[in-house]
Amino acid sequence: MEPMRKIGHIDTSGLLKQVQDNPHLWNRYDMRTRMFENSPHRCVDDIWLRYRDFSEFDPDDPQAFAGPHISQWYGAYYELRDAETVIDSVMAGFPGAELGGVLITKIAPGKQVYRHTDAGYWHSEHYATKILILLQSSEGQLFNFDDKSYSGNAGDVFTFNNLIPHSVTNESEIDRISLILAIKEANQ
Secondary structure, eight states: SSSSEEEEOOHHHHHHHHTTTOGGGSSSIIIIIIITTTTTTTTTEEEEEEEGGGGGGOOOSSGGGGSOOOOOHHHHHHHHHHHHHHHHHHHSSSSSOOOEEEEEEOTTOOOOOEOOOTOOOOOHHOOOOEEEEEEOOOOTTEESSSSSSEEETEEEEEOOOSSSSSEEEEEEOOOEEEEEEEEEEETT
């Protein structure tokens, strides 16, 4: 089975423009990128749209935040009006699916997401289907697995397996900006 598969293409230009017009949304929540010194996401910027209610975050036990929960919408979702349209369009292809975490990531030129696996975390395993929607992409940006690399264009929609080792590199001249959805399909 392929670790990544293109499943469609949608217009993401409105959402990309809103992201670009709202730089204050980046890194409001940085547990994934900055809390852990050697985080594989340490070179990434995030906008969290949906995850566990942040009032439940315990800095003395940050790993627990990824434990069982019902995801909630964060304020950035309401500031990025086109996020709902893009998410609903993608979710229409997964009837009956339960939506978990949703975030937008940015990898600057020359930066990367280091090789890692998300296996062993409740959220990653409960919401086992991961969907990647490219908002901004260019040649030289690769989603890498041990034996294969993938690239795409803005608007391309992929499913991918984050429970096996993977990384993302950006050797282009522009930011790679992606919307990531974690879902539990009706048949899972």
